[in-house]
Amino acid sequence: MAALRLTTAGESHGPGLTCIVEGLPAGLVLDRDTLNRDLARRQLGHGRGGRMKIERDQVEVTGGVRHGRTLGSPVALQVRNRDYANWDERMNPWPVETAVPEVHLPRPGHADLVGTQKYRLTDVRNVLERASARETAARVAGGAVARAFLSALGVQVVSHVVQIGSVRARIDRVLTPEDFAHVDESAVRSLDPDAEAAMVEEINRLRKANESLGGAFEVLAFGLVPGLGSYVSWQDRLDGRLGQAILSIQAIKGVALGDAVEVAGVPGSQAHDEIFWDSARGFYRQTNRAGGLEGGMTTGEPLVVRAWMKPLPTLTKPLRSVDIETHEPAEALRERTDSTTVPAAGVVGEAMVAFVIADAYREKFGGDHIDDVRESLEAYERRIGWRRVGA
Numbered sequence: 001m002a003a004l005r006l007t008t009a010g011e012s013h014g015p016g017l018t019c020i021v022e023g024l025p026a027g028l029v030l031d032r033d034t035l036n037r038d039l040a041r042r043q044l045g046h047g048r049g050g051r052m053k054i055e056r057d058q059v060e061v062t063g064g065v066r067h068g069r070t071l072g073s074p075v076a077l078q079v080r081n082r083d084y085a086n087w088d089e090r091m092n093p094w095p096v097e098t099a100v101p102e103v104h105l106p107r108p109g110h111a112d113l114v115g116t117q118k119y120r121l122t123d124v125r126n127v128l129e130r131a132s133a134r135e136t137a138a139r140v141a142g143g144a145v146a147r148a149f150l151s152a153l154g155v156q157v158v159s160h161v162v163q164i165g166s167v168r169a170r171i172d173r174v175l176t177p178e179d180f181a182h183v184d185e186s187a188v189r190s191l192d193p194d195a196e197a198a199m200v201e202e203i204n205r206l207r208k209a210n211e212s213l214g215g216a217f218e219v220l221a222f223g224l225v226p227g228l229g230s231y232v233s234w235q236d237r238l239d240g241r242l243g244q245a246i247l248s249i250q251a252i253k254g255v256a257l258g259d260a261v262e263v264a265g266v267p268g269s270q271a272h273d274e275i276f277w278d279s280a281r282g283f284y285r286q287t288n289r290a291g292g293l294e295g296g297m298t299t300g301e302p303l304v305v306r307a308w309m310k311p312l313p314t315l316t317k318p319l320r321s322v323d324i325e326t327h328e329p330a331e332a333l334r335e336r337t338d339s340t341t342v343p344a345a346g347v348v349g350e351a352m353v354a355f356v357i358a359d360a361y362r363e364k365f366g367g368d369h370i371d372d373v374r375e376s377l378e379a380y381e382r383r384i385g386w387r388r389v390g391a
């Protein structure tokens, strides 16, 4: 079982979302504003729909924290759905007087159809409410707690958008944590101002054409100690764990670690990162094609994870589908939706990466109090003679 566990509950238009994070040490300082900042960052990005004007996501802590410090018990986080006020009858946990019509028109690309088959349901709403990416608000709340733990250990997790629709960002430099200081001020969370303008234009153009857009984002983690994860068993490999976590984000269809796609096409001598040593830093590399992972373990170089997202399947110009009750051809469900959520997905990617790394730190360094964790980490860093760059 994972050393750290994150469970979410809640439907898109139900009363709210819950996240429980189990396995944190006691004594970790949590800051309410920092948790809320991540929730607000997930609401950002040009191309969101009407729902984001309703929601003002805020976290309420109902367990595991006292006076701003974790107790070592499960941390329970709640995020209310303000939109529930408009869905009280349709989404009430208890029977209501009024007859609520069922939804019978599954959207191609969504969980709608197979969800009804699998769970023996006749109402597509019973599937789509949970399949919705609204659930990621709860993951981000939990991820923010994982991030606080990592930050106490000198680790920073950031992200940026590298593609929206057909527009790709061009970044020709090696990125450092400082590069991300203003990324949230970009309308699409991009580090390339030229691409940003073109992405906004592309979103506007396709939105007018009733289309949705996919894209890609990159998550980086700085300050990771070498040796998180392991090569000894497939379940322990950090590359596999990151892949699973990223691919579990709604609408994500692809993931790559480091220069995965590029190195597949070059000779071996150009595919790897040569090893160097100096007394100040210990072992290090001058390149980072591996994206900070070798043999399923962190190398001490920045972790680089890229993810590709498909265009959202809720379309204002619906695709062909079939009525699941009558079996007649029909247009798929038309719902309020976003044109693109790639900028928000990057923030969700940060949360998932933060969780996986935090889990790996819990596994390797144990400790029931955050100071125990720190001492154990410092002893290991001394043993391998490793120093965080810039530390």
Ligand code: EPS
Pocket: 012, 049, 050, 051, 052, 055, 083, 131, 132, 133, 134, 137, 314, 335, 336, 337, 338
């Ligand atoms: C979503 C559809 C939209 C999004 C929602 C995810 O919601 P609605 O159907 O209420 O307009 O806004 O995302 C969120 C609410 C959120 O917080 O990200 C979907 O179908 O996945």
